[in-house]
Amino acid sequence: MSTATDRFVALRRAIVDDDRLGAAQRAQTLSELADGWLARLFADVPATTRRGYALVAVGGYGRRELLPGSDLDVLLLVTSRGDPGAVADAVFYPVWDAGLALDHSVRTLGQAVDVAASDLKAALGLIDARHVAGDEALTEKLRADVRDGWRKQAAARLPELAAMCRDRAAGVGELAHLLEPDLVQAYGGLRDTLALRAVTASWIADRPRTPEVDLARRWLLTVRDALHRTTGRRQDRLLFENQDDVAAKLGLLDADPLLRRVAEAGRSIAYASDVTWRDVERTLAGRRRRGRRQQLVRRPLAGGVDEYDGEVVLARDAEPARDAVLPLRAAAAAAQAGLVPSPQTLARLAAECPPLPEPWPTSGLDALVSLLGAGPGIVPVWDALEAAGLVVRWFPEWERIRYRATRTPVHRHTVDRHLVETAAVASRLTRRVARPDLLLLAALVHDLGKGVPGNHSEAGEPIAVALGRRLGLTEDDASTLGRLVRHHLLLPETATRRDPDDPATLATVVDAVGTREFLELLACLTEADATAAGPIAWTPLRSRLVGDLVERTGLVLAGAAPPEPARLTAEQATLAAAGTLAVRVTPPDGDAAGLATVTVVAPRGPRVLGVVAGVLALHRLDVRSASAYTAGDAVVLVWQVVARRGGGPDEVRLREDAARALGGSLDLGERLAARAAEWRGRVIAHARPRVELLRDVSADATVLEIRAHDEPGLLHRVATALSGPGVVIRSAVVGTLGSEAIDVFYLVDGAGAPLSAAAEETAVDAARAALAGADDGAP
Incomplete structure (x- = not known):
């Protein structure tokens, strides 16, 4: 590099590292530094060679917004005279030598104007064109022609x-x-x-x-x-x-x-x-x-509300000062029509309408339910209401969750937007419940508890009850709204983190819901909540697990006997009776989002679950769920897996490796440890693993839950660690939610009874030791 380039690089580094500079001052200074350096490079070209050329900054550089990681967006504007290569090389090569990203082009004035006329992104960059060096008149001609063309083509x-x-x-x-x-x-x-x-x-x-x-x-x-x-x-x-x-x-x-x-x-x-x-x-x-020669006309939408020129406005006879419900009525009409109230209309409503009385009149509650039932139309209307300050006026609780982040692998939105999106999804499900109004209201308020300390479901219940009373709900309906909030995670957590064959699992849900009407509401709220959260939260597998739990609960509430625990299929029973190792793979079906089923039947032993989990990890199969059954001296493991790489599970190779691993000739620990170490080098964990004993979940087993960032071999390590002397993994509910592993183990002693206090402590310590490697990089 030349001395000038060395000096530029050093000065640029000093500017980037100077904490005394604000961002705007740094951007301005970096832009000026680049201007001076490029101008000197341009000036070093012989005058006869560079005559009639101009060096032009475009894009962010043109706006003097050069940030530390920004590209240098430069246009070399040339005339038809001579070869521009000498000028381009003299200016561009030092930029590359300095290690900077360069977005450059070489064009004549006519070419640049034509590109702006045909390429929208190029036009946006050229609108901000700024002269750096050379023929300034050429740059000004470019700016004038591009802006004139932009205005002429604006329509x-x-x-x-x-x-x-x-x-x-x-x-x-x-x-x-x-x-x-x-x-x-x-x-x-x-x-x-x-x-x-x-x-x-x-x-x-x-x-x-x-x-x-x-x-x-x-x-x-x-x-x-x-x-x-x-x-x-x-x-x-x-x-x-x-x-x-x-x-x-x-x-x-x-x-x-x-x-x-x-x-x-x-x-x-x-x-x-x-x-x-x-x-x-x-x-x-x-x-x-x-x-x-068409004229605009007003179209009545609701009392005091018209549509005019593509917006919702107040009717000429509207009386905002005497109508507290008018803002809600206007919002509902707008959302139902796929429109948005004009800013002027919202400003007038916010300034002139009196506050709603408490409890709200029936017309106010009806308008709110109509707004929430508008589907996707609610989102832009709600945003406009927020901007006008009306949402917080109606729901002071909203302020605590506005723009509040939820750092989980499930949610893609802040809490406030998630609630609105949940209402939009719930509007599609209203015909599946007897009380669509309660479903929509629960969708809007189910996470308000995240704005206060504590468990948000428990904290949200009294908030929802008080809000329901304020909206004008009856005492029973307000209580139901609170219960929906309190239990809005019951179905997905039970379906994916509890043993479905444990009698206590179904009994817990039946006791919580009480009636079929409430179960229907809770099922639809669950679907709306998970769908709005994102694709990770409502996969085909999770939908099926929740649906099975709802169906089983509904049968009990209808007076039927509790369903029998899951039985082995005829094929599984035959394989278990044979008493030898067997592996069967069922490829994904069209509705399973790539999930294959791997069934492993093996002689009973304390290491089987951990060994098979390790073999699956070795084959780069991610476990989405697992269940275990015993049949005499055999154990039947059913796994739902998805392949990280193409091809899916190989039945023959899985059986060969499982046989070697169970026989002790395949060292799973060493091979999986190497793969986990490689994985940790690429991924940053955001929280430490957690090990927790879940009390009152099962009457005849000790239930241990582990939560950690998923990684290759994690289930193998934990299951192997738990399978110590006097501890049997009766069943396991294995789940992966995005990058989060949530695995629940039902543990019993050799006699089939829950573990003693000492054995519980030993199991917890063993799980924590197995998870110790997952701490690397976690805050």
Whole structure:
């Protein structure tokens, strides 16, 4: 590298590492440093060679927003005279030598303008073109031509840009409600602020002139700057493992206030984007109407509420000052029609309507239920109500869970958005229950307990009861709402973490639900909650397990005798009677999301479960569930597995390795330890493993639950450790939820009775020792 390049690299490093600089000042300083360096490189080219050329900064560099991990976006604007290669080489090669990412192009003025006219992303970058070196008149001509072309094509390009923003939002999600948000690509992120700039440049519409949007943009740039400096590279997604470090760099206590401020910024930008795109759509529609000489008309939607020009507005005879229910009625009408109240309408409703009396009038409760039953239409309307301050006015409890993160592998949204999404899903299930109103209300409030200390299901019950009374529910209905909140995790936790053949399992559910009507409500709430949480929470397997539990519970509530414990199939019984090792593989069916069934029959022994689990791990088969049955001197293990790599389970090889491992000629421990060590080198665990004895779960077994970040051989290590002298694993309920292993073991002594206190302590210690390796890297 040259002396000038060495100096540039050193100065750039010093700027990036200087904690005294704010993000905006650092971006400005880095941009100015790059300007000076590139200008010197350009000036070193002989004058006759560079005459008529211009070096232009575009994109983030053009906006002087050069962050530590940003690319240098540079356009070499050339004339038709001479070969631009000498100039390009003189400028671009030193950038590569300096180790910087360079996004570059070499074009004539006409080519650049044509690209802007045909390529939307290129046009967005060129709108922010800025002169760096060379022929400044050429740069100004480019800026003028690109902006003029953008304005002339706005009627066609803006709908294209709007569609691009919608597609990006659908694929990435909304910044305000993601747990690991992408600061650039998520809806409400920095990319949307560029879209707002492009709309303003089109002269079709202007973005809302609110200081919140500018402040939000500056904050996201600040967080992005800290993220780049924390990770030492360009990274725009705020991952769990980086959040506390970024928070510390910004002087915040931990990740929670960081994520809340990011969410608030994202919501401000997203709401401004919503309003702006509706303005664009109305303006373009108005132009088309004028061409066809059509007039706008008002369409009544509800009492005091009309649809006008694609928005919900107040009717001319509306009396907000005398109608406390009007905001709810307007919101419900908007959501049902797939529209959104205008910002002006919401501002007027918030300012003029009196507060709702307590308890709410029946019309208010009806409007709320109608809003919640609108399906996907509720989401944009709820966001608009939040922006106007109406949601917290109706539900003060909402403030405690706004933008609140839930750091689990299951949820993809913050608590507040999850509740709204759950209501949207529940609206599809209302015809399966006798009380759809209670289902929708439970969907909206089931996680309000996450805003207070303690178990959120237990803490949420009194919150839901009090809220139900305030809404005008009867005492019985308010109590039912509270019970739905209290038990909203009962079905999935029981179905996936308890032995279905233990009589205590079914008895617990029957006692909790009490009636078939409540069971139906709870089943639909479970499905809505899990579906809204994300694909990990409601897999075909989990749906089937919960469905089986609901069916068995329903039969008992209907007066039928408790179902008999699961029996072996005829084939399994035959294999067990033979008394030898056998392996059978059933390939995935069309509804099992890639799950294959592996059945292993082997002579009874204390190591069988652990050994077979190890063999499955050795074959790169991830266990999703497992069950164990005894038949005389044999044990029958049924595993639901999915292959990490193509091909699926190989029945012959599985039997060969299981025979070797049970016979002692295959060292599973050493081979799986090496694979686990390799895995830990690539994955960061976010919490320490947990071992817990579950009391009052079974009357005739000791129940031990382990929760840990899943890794190769984990089940093998734990099951092997638990199978010590005097301890028998009667059954195991094995589950994997995303990256989280949740395994429950039913333990008995040699006589088939629950373990003694001393044996329990020994089992807990053994499980913890087996999990010790999973602590690596956990906070």
